[in-house]
Amino acid sequence: MTEPAYVAVDWGTSSFRLWLVDRAGQVLTERRSGEGMLAAAKAGFPAVLRSHLAAIEAPDHLPVLVCGMAGAKTGWVEAGYVDTPAPLSAVLKQAVRVPGEARDIRILPGIAQRDAAAPDVMRGEETQLLGALGLDAAGEALVCMPGTHSKWVRVRDGVVERFSTFMTGELFSVVSRETILSLAVAGADEAEDVASFKAAVKAAYEAPAFAANLLFGARSRQLLFGGTPAAARETLSGTLIGVELAAGLSGLVPQAGVKLIASGRLAMLYRLAFEALSVNADTVDADEAVRRGLSMAAAAIWTKSEDL
Amino acid sequence: MTEPAYVAVDWGTSSFRLWLVDRAGQVLTERRSGEGMLAAAKAGFPAVLRSHLAAIEAPDHLPVLVCGMAGAKTGWVEAGYVDTPAPLSAVLKQAVRVPGEARDIRILPGIAQRDAAAPDVMRGEETQLLGALGLDAAGEALVCMPGTHSKWVRVRDGVVERFSTFMTGELFSVVSRETILSLAVAGADEAEDVASFKAAVKAAYEAPAFAANLLFGARSRQLLFGGTPAAARETLSGTLIGVELAAGLSGLVPQAGVKLIASGRLAMLYRLAFEALSVNADTVDADEAVRRGLSMAAAAIWTKSEDL
Numbered sequence: 001m002t003e004p005a006y007v008a009v010d011w012g013t014s015s016f017r018l019w020l021v022d023r024a025g026q027v028l029t030e031r032r033s034g035e036g037m038l039a040a041a042k043a044g045f046p047a048v049l050r051s052h053l054a055a056i057e058a059p060d061h062l063p064v065l066v067c068g069m070a071g072a073k074t075g076w077v078e079a080g081y082v083d084t085p086a087p088l089s090a091v092l093k094q095a096v097r098v099p100g101e102a103r104d105i106r107i108l109p110g111i112a113q114r115d116a117a118a119p120d121v122m123r124g125e126e127t128q129l130l131g132a133l134g135l136d137a138a139g140e141a142l143v144c145m146p147g148t149h150s151k152w153v154r155v156r157d158g159v160v161e162r163f164s165t166f167m168t169g170e171l172f173s174v175v176s177r178e179t180i181l182s183l184a185v186a187g188a189d190e191a192e193d194v195a196s197f198k199a200a201v202k203a204a205y206e207a208p209a210f211a212a213n214l215l216f217g218a219r220s221r222q223l224l225f226g227g228t229p230a231a232a233r234e235t236l237s238g239t240l241i242g243v244e245l246a247a248g249l250s251g252l253v254p255q256a257g258v259k260l261i262a263s264g265r266l267a268m269l270y271r272l273a274f275e276a277l278s279v280n281a282d283t284v285d286a287d288e289a290v291r292r293g294l295s296m297a298a299a300a301i302w303t304k305s306e307d308l
Numbered sequence: 309m310t311e312p313a314y315v316a317v318d319w320g321t322s323s324f325r326l327w328l329v330d331r332a333g334q335v336l337t338e339r340r341s342g343e344g345m346l347a348a349a350k351a352g353f354p355a356v357l358r359s360h361l362a363a364i365e366a367p368d369h370l371p372v373l374v375c376g377m378a379g380a381k382t383g384w385v386e387a388g389y390v391d392t393p394a395p396l397s398a399v400l401k402q403a404v405r406v407p408g409e410a411r412d413i414r415i416l417p418g419i420a421q422r423d424a425a426a427p428d429v430m431r432g433e434e435t436q437l438l439g440a441l442g443l444d445a446a447g448e449a450l451v452c453m454p455g456t457h458s459k460w461v462r463v464r465d466g467v468v469e470r471f472s473t474f475m476t477g478e479l480f481s482v483v484s485r486e487t488i489l490s491l492a493v494a495g496a497d498e499a500e501d502v503a504s505f506k507a508a509v510k511a512a513y514e515a516p517a518f519a520a521n522l523l524f525g526a527r528s529r530q531l532l533f534g535g536t537p538a539a540a541r542e543t544l545s546g547t548l549i550g551v552e553l554a555a556g557l558s559g560l561v562p563q564a565g566v567k568l569i570a571s572g573r574l575a576m577l578y579r580l581a582f583e584a585l586s587v588n589a590d591t592v593d594a595d596e597a598v599r600r601g602l603s604m605a606a607a608a609i610w611t612k613s614e615d616l
Binding site for chain 2: 113114119121179180207211215217220221224240246247
């Protein structure tokens with residue numbers, strides 16, 4: 001086994017992922033847990049990190065690089081923001097060292113859009129962008145990063161120019177569980193209903209103002225025409241994603257199409273949605289992107305010193 | 309005191325309202341409770357009604373007319389639907405008598421739009437429409453009925469032609485209580501912030517596809533620029549209402565403007581929203597409308613018989 005060079009951590013709101021990485025950027029060990037910011041705020045961030053480092057027997061001198069919500073005001077140590085227009089290279093330069101720890105632990109900043117008409121923030125996604133696009137990708141990219149709080153980002157020549165957050169994933173969660181529509185989706189199996197999903201994406205894309213009506217239609221359709229809970233669930237999902245795409249694609253779409261940074265089921269759903277609208281989308285795996293971004297940052301931070 | 313002629317009941321999903329009415333349509337007594345369909349499905353509809361009738365000492369022969377969710381499949385006795393295009397006069401003709409009750413108890417049907425592309429249902433609002441517009445109002449009306457599930461209805465010469473339900477009220481409730489935005493509105497006092505509300509209505513009306521982004525903006529704005537919980541709450545409310553208005557006003561708006569059937573705080577909010585968009589809205593009180601609709605139906609059903 002090659003020698004570990006650093007530990008990379010993606011510390012989100014509700015998830016914690018840690019990788020032990022060697023000098024070449026190869027992953028030696030991975031750990032995942034539900035100890036995201038919300039859980040860690042109670043248990044204590046140092047304790048959570050220490051327990052994972054102990055579990056992988058990380059040497060005392062091994063540095064740790066963290067991205068995500070651990071750097072929020074309500075996180076471990078506030079890591080601030082790089083303001084838009086934000087060069088991705090500035091993100092790695094503004095990593096904040098956690099005080100009072102013998103080990104060299106640094107947290108990457110987020111990006112803020114201090115525009116009174118369209119204020120927005122990201123934490124964690126900047127590291128995915130770094131990993132997916134690199135430091136000095138020439139040209140313009142329109143990036144879609146689906147999730148609980150999806151981000152649409154315009155990057156030009158390595159600089160994050162503008163971005164918008166859409167709470168699509170969180171809306172899907174509360175709409176399908178906490179509203180009258182929970183009756184329509186109750187008992188839905190995992191079987192996909194691609195036709196219902198694509199139809200909903202198109203309908204919402206074409207008439208986004210009708211979103212709250214299209215959602216309710218999932219229930220009315222069941223009452224009047226029957227239909228499976230799975231079809232209703234796909235209608236909710238397709239409607240919310242279709243509205244997001246109507247906004248995300250409302251500006252200029254680069255010739256190359258959209259860069260989709262996503263993993264697993266979300267990647268699959270968004271690929272189907274882009275397909276329904278005949279929009280080109282080139283997928284980059286989100287897990288891989290954040291790991292690559294952390295590696296690039298770690299190399300930039302520690303390569304010049306004796307720590308690595 | 310004049311003699312009571314009938315009892316009118318508006319039996320919604322989560323509320324129960326009962327009026328004892330004389331032959332001239334004057335209200336002699338009113339009762340309100342939280343025993344809507346959801347509660348009554350557990351306690352039993354006959355028992356709930358009987359307890360209220362006993363409390364007002366209603367004579368045994370007094371007939372009862374009910375509108376609303378008591379007529380749903382999951383209600384007391386299914387009262388079916390009148391299909392669109394639905395003459396409001398057909399609603400009172402299709403009242404369903406509750407079987408097995410010595411007392412003459414009838415439930416008014418809802419209205420269904422059996423359009424596979426835009427399926428929709430209403431129950432209770434048809435009675436408000438009847439009360440607000442009358443049986444044979446000439447001309448065209450565009451009616452906005454805000455609520456948990458807002459309805460926008462196009463009525464021509466006494467016939468409900470088309471309608472759309474928007475789950476605006478329910479979305480506001482879950483978004484402000486069950487998502488990350490609950491942090492932004494926590495501790496909001498009752499003080500209104502008309503400027504934030506109107507600005508949000510306008511922004512959402514102009515870019516409805518950005519709804520999920522405008523909602524999230526309430527939190528980003530607080531993080532980056534400060535701002536009160538009340539301002540955040542008004543932003544959520546204004547955004548959701550603005551999107552609804554973008555859809556509701558997307559067709560032809562009659563010269564006379566919109567007929568707004570609403571009461572209390574909702575009436576106030578929607579009036580402000582229409583004002584923000586410079587759209588004429590003529591308000592009819594929703595409570596009064598449903599009572600008047602029930603009276604019209606009761607008169608039509610029982611006037612010819614000896615019961616009244």
